[in-house]
Amino acid sequence: MDYIYSILTLTGITMIGVMGTYMVTGLTGQFSFGQAAFMAVGGYVSAMLALKFNVPFVFAALAGAAAATLSGLLVGLPTVRLRRDYISLVTFGFGEAIISVLNNSAQLTGGAEGLVGIPKRVDLPLVAISVACCIFVVACYKNSKYGRQCLALRTDELAARSMGIDVNRLKLVTFLFASAITGYAGVLYAFYAQYLEPGYFNWTISAEWLIIVFVGGINSLTGALVSAAILTSLPEMLRFASAWRIIIYCVIVLLIINFRPNGIFGDWEINRLWKKKNNEKQRTPGKGAQA
Amino acid sequence: MLQNIFFGLSLGAVYSLIAVGFALVFNILKFSNFSHGGVMSFTAYAGYFAYIKFFDGKVSGSLMFIAIVSTAAAVGAITAVAIERVGFRRLRRNNAPVIYYFISSITLGILLENIVTIFASSNFYSYPMFFSANNITLFGTTFSVADVVTLLFSSCALIVLLFVLYRSKLGLGVRTVSFDVNTASLMGIDANRVVMATFAMSGALGGISGVFLGMNYSLYPQLGQLVVKGFIASVIGGLGSITGAVIGALLLGIVEVALIGVVGSGWMPACVFVIMLVFLLLRPRGIAGVIVQEKA
Numbered sequence: 001m002d003y004i005y006s007i008l009t010l011t012g013i014t015m016i017g018v019m020g021t022y023m024v025t026g027l028t029g030q031f032s033f034g035q036a037a038f039m040a041v042g043g044y045v046s047a048m049l050a051l052k053f054n055v056p057f058v059f060a061a062l063a064g065a066a067a068a069t070l071s072g073l074l075v076g077l078p079t080v081r082l083r084r085d086y087i088s089l090v091t092f093g094f095g096e097a098i099i100s101v102l103n104n105s106a107q108l109t110g111g112a113e114g115l116v117g118i119p120k121r122v123d124l125p126l127v128a129i130s131v132a133c134c135i136f137v138v139a140c141y142k143n144s145k146y147g148r149q150c151l152a153l154r155t156d157e158l159a160a161r162s163m164g165i166d167v168n169r170l171k172l173v174t175f176l177f178a179s180a181i182t183g184y185a186g187v188l189y190a191f192y193a194q195y196l197e198p199g200y201f202n203w204t205i206s207a208e209w210l211i212i213v214f215v216g217g218i219n220s221l222t223g224a225l226v227s228a229a230i231l232t233s234l235p236e237m238l239r240f241a242s243a244w245r246i247i248i249y250c251v252i253v254l255l256i257i258n259f260r261p262n263g264i265f266g267d268w269e270i271n272r273l274w275k276k277k278n279n280e281k282q283r284t285p286g287k288g289a290q291a
Numbered sequence: 292m293l294q295n296i297f298f299g300l301s302l303g304a305v306y307s308l309i310a311v312g313f314a315l316v317f318n319i320l321k322f323s324n325f326s327h328g329g330v331m332s333f334t335a336y337a338g339y340f341a342y343i344k345f346f347d348g349k350v351s352g353s354l355m356f357i358a359i360v361s362t363a364a365a366v367g368a369i370t371a372v373a374i375e376r377v378g379f380r381r382l383r384r385n386n387a388p389v390i391y392y393f394i395s396s397i398t399l400g401i402l403l404e405n406i407v408t409i410f411a412s413s414n415f416y417s418y419p420m421f422f423s424a425n426n427i428t429l430f431g432t433t434f435s436v437a438d439v440v441t442l443l444f445s446s447c448a449l450i451v452l453l454f455v456l457y458r459s460k461l462g463l464g465v466r467t468v469s470f471d472v473n474t475a476s477l478m479g480i481d482a483n484r485v486v487m488a489t490f491a492m493s494g495a496l497g498g499i500s501g502v503f504l505g506m507n508y509s510l511y512p513q514l515g516q517l518v519v520k521g522f523i524a525s526v527i528g529g530l531g532s533i534t535g536a537v538i539g540a541l542l543l544g545i546v547e548v549a550l551i552g553v554v555g556s557g558w559m560p561a562c563v564f565v566i567m568l569v570f571l572l573l574r575p576r577g578i579a580g581v582i583v584q585e586k587a
Contacts, residue, residue: 031393033325078571085323085530086571088393089522096519097564104557203516207397214394244409250402257395258381 005124011233012127013188014209018228019138019221020182021209026218027147028174029154030084033206034075034091035182037098040201042068042183043190044102044109047118050191057121061187068183071098072176080171087175095203102198114197115190122192130188134181139221141177150174208246211253216265223265293432295548301438303544304445305503309521310528310536311449312496317531318469319489320379322392323522328515329403330370330494335501335514336407338363339416353440359418360444363498371494372487374399383486400515408512417509418502441503448499449537452492456533465489523567529577538578 017039024032046064049055055063075094079087102109109115141147152160153167161167190196212231216223235245256264309331316324341362346355378395427434456462464485467475476482504517520543521536528539546566550559570577 025390029390031390031397033397074568078568078575082571082575083530084389085317086526086575088323088325089526090567090571092519093523093564093567096516097561100557100560104555202513204401207401210394210397211401218390246401246405247409250398250405253394253398254377254402257378257391257398 007233007236009122009124009127009192010236011229012124012131013185013192014212014232015131015225015228016134016185016188017182017205018209018212018224019134020178020185021206022213022221022224023138023141023174023178023181025210025213026221026224027142027150027154028171030171030175031088031210032091032175032178033088033203033210034093034095034098035178035209036201036203036205037091037095038068038072038179038182039186039189039205040098040102040196040198041071042186043196044115044186046187047115047190047196048108050119050121051115051117057119057191061184061191064187064190065180065183068186069176069180072179073172076172076175076179080168080175091206092203095201095206099198099202109198110196112198114195116195118190118194118196120191120194122188127188127192130184134184135221135225138181141174142221146170146173204246208249211249214253215249215256217268220265220268222268222270227264293430294434295552296545297432297434297442298438299545299548300541301442301445301544302548303541304442305500305507306520306524306543307537307540308445308448308496308500308503309518310524310540311452311533312493312500313518313521314525314531314533314536315465315489315493315496317525318533319465319486320383320392321531322389322396323530324396324493325393325518326374326378326396326399326403327493327497327521328518329400330367330374330497330515331501331504331518332407332512332515333370333403333501334363334367334494334498335505335510336411336416337366338498338502339418339505339510341366342418355419356440360499360502363502364495365498367494367496367498367501368491369494370403371490371497374494375487375490379486380483404512404515411510411512415509415511418506437506445499445503448496452496453533455492461485461488523563525577526567527570527577529579532577532579535577535579542578 017035020038021032021035024030024035042064045067046060049060049063050057071094075090076087079090103112105111106113142150149160149165149170152163152165153170157167212228213224215231216225216227231249309327313324313327316322316327338359342355342359346358350358374396378399379392382391382395427436427439454462456465464475464480465488467478467480468482468485468489472482475485500521501514504514508514521540524540524543525531525536526539527543528535528537543563547559547563550562554562
């Protein structure tokens with residue numbers, strides 16, 4: 001039972017990270033290869049506050065998310081006004097830089113040996129509630145004015161600009177939002193695993209999240225979440241060797257990209273299940289009137 | 292001082308091979324090719340295994356070095372062409388949005404890295420010493436032979452590449468396609484062949500840089516992540532510009548060596564990152580000053 005609990009908890013944390021990636025990639029169409037580095041910032045800042053200054057968990061978590069947002073600002077500010085290749089290249093560099101900083105400030109962070117002795121403050125219910133809150137916030141963002149502007153921006157930046165959308169500001173705001181969420185995922189991970197090491201946050205994790213978002217369908221939050229849940233929990237339960245697992249992911253993605261470019265879910269969202277009924281209700285009188 | 296500058300130049304020469312291999316594909320398909328790192332890891336190992344299986348004991352010294360480098364370059368070219376076939380051919384036919392090129396290249400990069408991990412990660416390998424005399428002295432300064440060879444060989448590779456690009460029919464085709472694919476096709480240029488040739492050149496450069504990196508460091512599956520140096524160099528030099536990439540890479544090499552002296556090798560990547568950010572804020576188009584607009 002403990003084993004299943006731990007898989008569920010880790011899956012929940014991954015889902016939160018994937019939501020951050022979904023916001024950057026699925027909404028604004030940019031690619032961040034340093035998403036895991038924001039997770040590292042969130043985790044390390046909160047864990048160090050708790051360890052060195054005995055800060056209560058709530059404030060440490062807030063500080064972690066805030067630190068991740070700040071570092072997002074550092075990366076995002078120079079890059080949002082350039083073409084989208086820059087943000088991928090710069091976030092990639094950011095990931096490497098963060099790992100080297102963590103490895104080299106051994107007195108503070110424990111260096112390559114990792115940060116140990118973080119108190120355990122996170123359990124399955126808290127993660128479940130966090131996942132639910134994040135889903136709510138991200139879904140609201142997607143359906144808000146900003147989310148729709150993001151979709152316009154992703155489809156055609158020039159056209160979006162000519163419709164009066166402040167493209168750079170929108171990209172930056174979404175990127176910061178995503179950094180905050182990812183940073184929070186890092187906080188949860190730190191206080192659940194009770195142990196942090198720089199090697200965990202390399203670009204493979206960021207790339208894995210991107211792949212997860214893509215498998216589910218780049219237009220669909222539901223798709224991203226479902227594929228996060230399946231792709232993280234199933235291999236754990238079936239005990240695949242991890243390198244083979246990633247190779248299988250890659251083959252799936254290559255098949256999808258060549259033969260079903262919209263991902264498994266396309267742009268289908270779960271709330272269509274109940275929205276459909278409303279649409280039908282509206283449609284029926286219309287049809288009757290025509291007849 | 293002179294010695295450090297020279298060391299920086301030779302480091303920068305390797306980076307410039309990476310950056311140019313990356314810029315070639317960027318030039319023609321207008322997206323960042325993240326599979327380049329995977330090609331580098333793969334070829335570094337391919338060169339090593341070719342050495343173990345075929346060359347060990349048969350040739351020696353500099354001949355061995357040339358044999359290994361050319362094997363790696365050939366393997367790199369073949370791998371890159373295969374990548375183009377699997378990952379990008381269909382996307383180009385479907386006129387897919389640039390997002391899909393990104394995902395495809397990331398996936399292929401991770402795929403290659405993990406294939407290497409599965410088949411070779413259990414042991415650490417390292418290339419043999421190719422050159423017996425370790426140092427030469429010139430004008431009262433000592434240079435290590437490996438650095439001299441690296442610098443000479445990289446310059447030769449780059450000169451050959453520039454010659455192909457600017458003095459041959461194939462190069463004209465590459466430059467035309469990178470300007471506009473549709474017009475090029477209308478003028479009777481086989482775009483598929485040109486793209487394949489570009490990938491082959493980029494892969495060959497990736498192979499050569501893979502061997503050099505393998506010689507400088509030991510072989511490990513994540514070796515390809517040093518491709519980040521190539522990214523930084525091309526951001527500094529200006530995305531898509533080949534001369535810019537070379538200049539950026541040489542600068543990066545010198546700056547890195549200088550920084551290692553000042554702040555130590557551990558903090559160096561973070562400092563380089565900050566320098567890149569400042570550079571982006573001040574002169575986003577890079578040294579070369581070409582601005583590549585995203586297609587509307």
